[in-house]
Amino acid sequence: MGSTLTHLEGALSGATYPADEPANLDPKDGRPLLARYDLERAARTLTVESLATRREGGMWRWSELLPVRDPGHVVSLGEGDTPLLPQPRLGRAFGLPRLYTKAEGLNPTGSFKARGMSAAVSRNAELGATSFIAPSAGNAAGALAAYGAAAGVGVTVAVPVDAPPASRDEALAMGARLVLVEGLISDCGRVASALAERLGAFDVSTLKEPYRVEGKKTMGLELAEQHSWRLPDVIVYPTGGGTGLVGIWKAFDELETLGFIGPERPRMIAVQAEGCAPIVRAFEAGERFARPFENARTRAAGLRVPSAVGDFLILAALRESGGTAVAVDEDSITRTQLLAGRLGAGYVSPESAAALAAVPELCDRGELNPDEEVVVFDCGIGQKYPPPPNLPEPPTIDPSNYDPERLAAKLDARSRTKP
Numbered sequence: 001m002g003s004t005l006t007h008l009e010g011a012l013s014g015a016t017y018p019a020d021e022p023a024n025l026d027p028k029d030g031r032p033l034l035a036r037y038d039l040e041r042a043a044r045t046l047t048v049e050s051l052a053t054r055r056e057g058g059m060w061r062w063s064e065l066l067p068v069r070d071p072g073h074v075v076s077l078g079e080g081d082t083p084l085l086p087q088p089r090l091g092r093a094f095g096l097p098r099l100y101t102k103a104e105g106l107n108p109t110g111s112f113k114a115r116g117m118s119a120a121v122s123r124n125a126e127l128g129a130t131s132f133i134a135p136s137a138g139n140a141a142g143a144l145a146a147y148g149a150a151a152g153v154g155v156t157v158a159v160p161v162d163a164p165p166a167s168r169d170e171a172l173a174m175g176a177r178l179v180l181v182e183g184l185i186s187d188c189g190r191v192a193s194a195l196a197e198r199l200g201a202f203d204v205s206t207l208k209e210p211y212r213v214e215g216k217k218t219m220g221l222e223l224a225e226q227h228s229w230r231l232p233d234v235i236v237y238p239t240g241g242g243t244g245l246v247g248i249w250k251a252f253d254e255l256e257t258l259g260f261i262g263p264e265r266p267r268m269i270a271v272q273a274e275g276c277a278p279i280v281r282a283f284e285a286g287e288r289f290a291r292p293f294e295n296a297r298t299r300a301a302g303l304r305v306p307s308a309v310g311d312f313l314i315l316a317a318l319r320e321s322g323g324t325a326v327a328v329d330e331d332s333i334t335r336t337q338l339l340a341g342r343l344g345a346g347y348v349s350p351e352s353a354a355a356l357a358a359v360p361e362l363c364d365r366g367e368l369n370p371d372e373e374v375v376v377f378d379c380g381i382g383q384k385y386p387p388p389p390n391l392p393e394p395p396t397i398d399p400s401n402y403d404p405e406r407l408a409a410k411l412d413a414r415s416r417t418k419p
């Protein structure tokens with residue numbers, strides 16, 4: 001039941017490297033390294049039947065397809081096995097009755113960053129790292145702080161000054177060292193890489209080491225299992241660095257080799273914000289790599305990634321799957337965040353709202369059919385962000401001196417005005 005990790009492979013170069021020493025980017029081309037497994041050996045113990053008996057462990061139930069050799073090195077806070085929720089009310093509003101969300105906000109620290117950091121901290125600590133550093137738009141900082149603390153190792157994070165304050169507090173409260181950077185996540189990435197050696201910290205930037213993507217891959221494994229080994233028609237994913245999209249796509253390949261699923265694939269759709277849409281721009285231009293996006297701006301902090309080292313992997317997955325890339329504007333992110341809340345999808349993050357906002361847009365363009373099954377990744381909770389603009393001001397009352405009649409009338413009037 002242990003890991004069947006065999007080697008690392010340059011995602012662009014195809015060169016192979018040993019798996020049992022610390023690794024960042026491919027020394028040949030500065031592009032990502034991906035973990036490869038002995039899937040024949042994995043298939044001996046990982047079967048549909050054996051999985052059904054593994055009730056505990058969250059994402060670590062998939063141990064054959066994860067990189068940690070010694071289970072004693074697994075640092076887990078209960079990540080994974082998030083529900084796949086039907087969204088009938090929101091789906092009807094969009095004209096898409098078979099709409100589902102994968103509720104990733106239920107992970108520890110409120111986002112799917114937990115999966116990636118659980119894998120990266122576990123595996124790199126197994127390889128000897130005693131301190132970690134990463135740039136973050138917010139959620140990765142909280143997740144790395146949590147897993148680093150659980151592993152008993154040092155954590156440093158570099159975060160843009162205008163990142164959501166709740167994530168900064170979260171990381172600081174769990175003992176992480178934090179640097180505020182007057183710039184974007186790409187600037188934070190350069191700061192992290194300059195500090196890494198000086199601090200003796202291992203750099204776990206998105207796709208700059210091979211294991212965060214392995215953690216996020218489990219979203220694809222789970223989705224297939226929850227869907228009875230039949231994939232949905234369409235997957236909509238809010239794309240920043242693209243770790244999740246690349247991981248989910250990798251999961252499907254591994255599941256096919258294991259014989260769990262056939263060759264059919266969902267159309268993969270990457271959603272970005274209009275203010276930072278390098279992948280959308282490259283997709284539309286037919287380019288293999290994405291140029292850095294200038295003056296990146298969006299309230300969806302996790303999508304404010306002007307350039308991604310795994311851009312070609314994201315673009316390849318979109319094209320091979322017959323999917324697409326779409327950018328949504330800030331108003332529709334806010335409107336959809338409020339609509340999702342009112343129609344039962346919960347208080348979702350602006351990134352999740354962006355992904356949901358793409359759904360009616362894609363219906364209008366004829367890219368989604370009303371009878372299709374669509375899974376949207378609800379990647380994080382809304383509570384960690386500044387609130388959507390223009391929430392109504394609630395009435396304040398003195399409980400020993402107020403007129404219930406007038407208060408009720410006031411509340412009634414309010415419920416008739418839509419946000």
Ligand SMILES: *Cc1c(COP(=O)(O)O)cnc(C)c1O
Pocket residue numbers: 111112113139140206238239240241242243244245302303349351352379380
């Ligand atoms: C990091 C993050 C994203 C982007 O995810 P990637 O897999 O890196 O593209 C989207 N939404 C939220 C809430 C995030 O924290």
